[in-house]
Amino acid sequence: KLLGMPQTPRQILRASPEETPRDANPANVGLELFGYVGIEAVLDQMRIKTMKTGFEFNLMVVGQSGLGKSTMVNTLFKSKVSQKPTGPDYEERIPKTVQLQSVTHVIEEKGVKMKLTVTDTPGFGDQINNENCWDPIIKYINEQYEKYLREEILISRKRKIPDTRVHSCVYFVPPTGHWLRPLDLEFMRRLSKIVNVVPVIAKADTLTLEERAEFKKRIQKDLKAHGISVYPQEDFDDNSDDRILNNKIRDKIPFAVVGADKEHQVNGKRVLGRKTKWGIIEVENPAHCEFPLLRDLLIRSHLQDLKDITHNVHYESYRVQRLNESNLLVLSPINGLLGKDEVESNL
Template identity: 40%
Template sequence: MAPSADSIPAPAVQSAGVIGIGSLPNQRHKIVAKKGANFTLMVAGESGLGKTTLINTLFSTDIKPYQNPRTRHNPQPTRTTHISISRAHLSERDFTLNLTVIDTPGFGDFVSNKNAWSPIAEFLDDQHESYMRQEQQPMREGRVDMRVHACLYFIRPTGHTLRPIDIQAMKALGTRVNLIPIIAKADTIGAQDLEIFKERIRNVIRAQNISIFDPPENTDGSPFLPPPYALIASTQTHQTPSGPVLGRQYLWGIAEVENPLHCDFVHLRSLILRTHMLDLILATEETHYESYRRSQMEIRKFGESKARRTADNPKFREEEEALRKRFTEQVKVEENRFRSWEQRLIQERDRLNKDLEVAHASVKALESELEAMTLGAGSGRSTGRSLVR
């Protein structure tokens, strides 16, 4: 009798031997090195916090050109007024990184900054929408992926806490992209005040339930420095006794960009480029993009155009409220005009009634006068006949 399949003993697993699965990371490294990587970085926040300078400092090259640098004749440089895209190809150790930097218009300069971050949120949604529609096509070669993998949100170094505009903007952006809050121009605050400011920002982020990118532990198990990151950005090199350094020159000395005792620039660069770039890419793919795709698939049919629900879009909700307000005001204007016209008609009717009453009284008076004249004429003829007789 032949033994059944269940009775055949399974081969023993040799844990001490090498079977080859340990080489999978090397295979993955070869594939990634051959294809390269695409990474999209966005900068957002208030105006005048040095977004362009930080990008150029972070990648040690002029990726984002200065529009109009600050000079003696032009103390206020030209600010970014629209979303601009810059691309660069960086190579290091035979590995190529296709980098895309998205510079957004600064906000907070106007009296009313309500929903000033809406163009940025719409841009993020549009990139998810564009990629989702490309996935639905029969031929998917040559897809253009502009999904943003990380957004550096610039916070003004006030030393107090997050402003309401920062809270609302970070809430709107944190659900769409890996948000990394940073404190710009950290050299304008003392070291002790800076640590207090960081802790206040963390408390507000927890209290307001703002979603930010919390970096996981390093490969050696050590915890990574939590955000926000206090940064000093500069592309100028200064000579020191220990050699040339990047930094800003002051009367008391040089605020060094790459000195961990002066700012957190080294930690941020390590987070984005050295240790957690793939984590940012995977979080964009598996969390933010999937959340957008799932929400869109629940409210529309396959192949249908993007659904712009006013309940989810602050811009269209504001436009709807403005149209409703305008319609209400127009109705009130028409009602007032109708009431005024009705009042004029009533006044005209009363005037005509009075004129009619006066005309009737005049007619009655004339009739009475005519009757009296008729009676007088009749009595005069009777008297004349009697005298003739």
């Protein structure tokens, strides 16, 4: 008896006998062997496979120092991962981020596991001269493509290549209420060519609702005027349904977010929020800020789309460029991707 045993995909696919249509339809030739199986069974197979293997998602936060990037990383995890209980005067000092740093948590929702990795980056803008402050970040993103390429190109490659590519890069815009600064424009222009950029208005609690809406419109205009294509990019809408949904999202981007890593008591419930003289700003309350929209876009509604665009567009153009770059590239089953000189010196 299989009772108590975990069901295998095949056992799930085998329908109970009373549901099985027993007619002489030639389309049902497999009936004897498999029971009733419709095309929809493919969906079950995909779902079961995903639930078993889980999936990975890699995020990065970028922006000037002090805009709340590290806090937002904590907010994201705290709003998703059950935490160890924390007292009312529980405090955790966030150290200043001095280097690129990745944190991974496994998040589970309704039996589906997700390995979420967030890469926190040191802020820039501390120097008088911010020239090339994007270099380390662009370098990191490209290094992850390079790593993937080197695995993919091997003659005997892994069945599942570890994926550290950045699927989405959240760019923090300072809440000035004016226009985008040249630095932010230049940074986003460069990033948007190699990664999915999701801009947010940082520390939105420092702006009124009217100021947020006004600033949002200005940023949208500014990005358009400078030809910067942030996520969800219009060029990649697959069909008219996509377009309708994504137009709604584009209208709301950049999300005005507030981050917090402390919990407060509100109406007998513990909520993540910031205490201000006007009361508690609850980060997970859609009436208070747009953090919930950001979270849902990234790790729920558009997760697979972000991964697909990373693979099919951003990684693909890296790959093409890299392989075109030179006929210097020679494949070696042992060494992966080598320059011709390196190969020759190895001979």
